Amino acid sequence: MKIIETLKNIWRIEDLRNRLLTTILFVMIYRFGSFVVLPGIDPTALTALKAQTSGGLLALLDMFSGGAFANASIFALGIMPYISASIVIQLLTIAVPYFQKMQREGESGRRKMNQLTRYLTVAILLLQGPSYLVNLSVQLAQAGSAIPSGFLFTLSSTLILCGGSMFVMWLGERITDKGIGNGISFIILVGIISRFPGSIIKEFASRLGDAGGGLVMFLFELIALLAVIAASIMLVQGTRKIPVQYAKRVVGNKQYGGVRQYIPLKINAAGVMPIIFAQAIMFIPMTLVGFSNSESMRGFVGAFMDNNGFWYNFVFGLLIVIFTYFYTAITINPTQMAEDMKRNNGFIPGIKPGKRTSEYLDLIMSRITLPGSIFLAIIAIMPAFANIMGINQGFAQFFGGTSLLILVGVVLDTLQQIESHLLMRHYDGLLKTGRIKGRTGGASAY
Numbered sequence: 150m151k152i153i154e155t156l157k158n159i160w161r162i163e164d165l166r167n168r169l170l171t172t173i174l175f176v177m178i179y180r181f182g183s184f185v186v187l188p189g190i191d192p193t194a195l196t197a198l199k200a201q202t203s204g205g206l207l208a209l210l211d212m213f214s215g216g217a218f219a220n221a222s223i224f225a226l227g228i229m230p231y232i233s234a235s236i237v238i239q240l241l242t243i244a245v246p247y248f249q250k251m252q253r254e255g256e257s258g259r260r261k262m263n264q265l266t267r268y269l270t271v272a273i274l275l276l277q278g279p280s281y282l283v284n285l286s287v288q289l290a291q292a293g294s295a296i297p298s299g300f301l302f303t304l305s306s307t308l309i310l311c312g313g314s315m316f317v318m319w320l321g322e323r324i325t326d327k328g329i330g331n332g333i334s335f336i337i338l339v340g341i342i343s344r345f346p347g348s349i350i351k352e353f354a355s356r357l358g359d360a361g362g363g364l365v366m367f368l369f370e371l372i373a374l375l376a377v378i379a380a381s382i383m384l385v386q387g388t389r390k391i392p393v394q395y396a397k398r399v400v401g402n403k404q405y406g407g408v409r410q411y412i413p414l415k416i417n418a419a420g421v422m423p424i425i426f427a428q429a430i431m432f433i434p435m436t437l438v439g440f441s442n443s444e445s446m447r448g449f450v451g452a453f454m455d456n457n458g459f460w461y462n463f464v465f466g467l468l469i470v471i472f473t474y475f476y477t478a479i480t481i482n483p484t485q486m487a488e489d490m491k492r493n494n495g496f497i498p499g500i501k502p503g504k505r506t507s508e509y510l511d512l513i514m515s516r517i518t519l520p521g522s523i524f525l526a527i528i529a530i531m532p533a534f535a536n537i538m539g540i541n542q543g544f545a546q547f548f549g550g551t552s553l554l555i556l557v558g559v560v561l562d563t564l565q566q567i568e569s570h571l572l573m574r575h576y577d578g579l580l581k582t583g584r585i586k587g588r589t590g591g592a593s594a595y
Contacts, residue, residue: 172328215340
């Protein structure tokens with residue numbers, strides 16, 4: 150069989166084998182840490198916290214952390230603070246000249262920005278840690294338990310939560326360097342996949358107990374899930390090809406150019422990043438409500454914590470459209486593309502090289518980004534419609550939304566890297582019908 154032969158080829162390549170084993174080792178460490186409860190917390194009293202994270206915005210946060218949030222684990226805050234810090238730093242590269250200059254410094258500038266991102270991550274963690282402990286105290290009180298009182302416990306637990314998230318970030322960086330795939334994205338992927346078996350079993354059990362066509366409805370749900378997955382793959386891989394004609398050049402006795410090629414402009418050039426960015430922003434109200442005793446503030450924020458509500462999905466979809474344009478703008482540079490074409494004697498037929506070409510590419514990107522961003526937003530809010538149709542909260546998260554788009558994008562990127570290792574050593578790829586297309590540009594930014 151093709152799959153067995155492919156697995157044998159993967160095992161024969163020593164570098165690829167070591168990378169896969171290293172990735173598995175780091176993932177096992179991450180999953181083990183997700184069940185290590187904070188010192189002083191009674192694990193048997195976490196029933197209220199698990200119930201709180203069974204729905205709403207906290208369910209997404211718990212999914213991204215692989216269940217660590219509901220387990221009151223040392224990894225409870227997960228990787229989202231780092232992503233939030235990355236958003237702030239990237240926004241500063243547009244608005245602040247100092248960061249713009251740093252971005253243009255190449256590798257040294259990138260190292261400085263990464264260091265600033267880590268410092269900002271620690272600052273966010275030091276704010277989110279006490280907020281998490283306040284919420285944990287309330288949930289434990291409902292179960293008849295309590296967290297240890299005193300400033301020393303709050304300080305030590307905050308530092309443990311901070312250190313746990315920074316360790317998860319370190320694991321992600323090690324996966325990127327020594328494993329397969331992009332580490333931060335892979336950490337999120339592992340958290341999502343860990344919830345899938347339990348969710349589908351729970352949905353099957355609930356449909357099995359329904360009288361009158363429960364299994365038929367479950368079969369329909371599986372078909373709908375496959376359809377949404379197919380649509381997500383099309384969104385991730387969709388391109389519009391722009392023809393580029395290269396002029397003939399004669400150097401000595403050799404002729405260069407005279408051929409037509411195509412520039413594949415991604416319909417969704419930003420990949421899954423707008424989803425992660427928007428989701429990180431939607432986590433902010435949860436942090437604010439932890440420090441506020443105002444009932445009006447809690448009521449206002451509560452409207453944005455219900456991921457089945459109108460205002461949550463409206464704002465979430467709008468943020469996705471905005472971030473799609475934003476991330477496309479910082480990853481796709483039409484001016485640079487036009488200069489590269491002109492430098493290589495290339496031109497778009499009917500378009501004057503230089504500024505006109507840059508304006509044309511910018512116009513095309515704007516036109517294809519709009520429907521791409523709207524389609525991305527629709528897929529992102531699909532779980533809300535799945536909940537309305539009676540699908541349980543956990544399984545509904547895989548009907549589009551953040552979880553499915555991240556899962557599809559990261560899996561495609563990882564498989565593309567594995568296939569590149571195989572083809573580089575003259576083995577067959579993973580598919581008979583062609584190479585796997587991953588994401589480009591900002592899609593693998595984390």
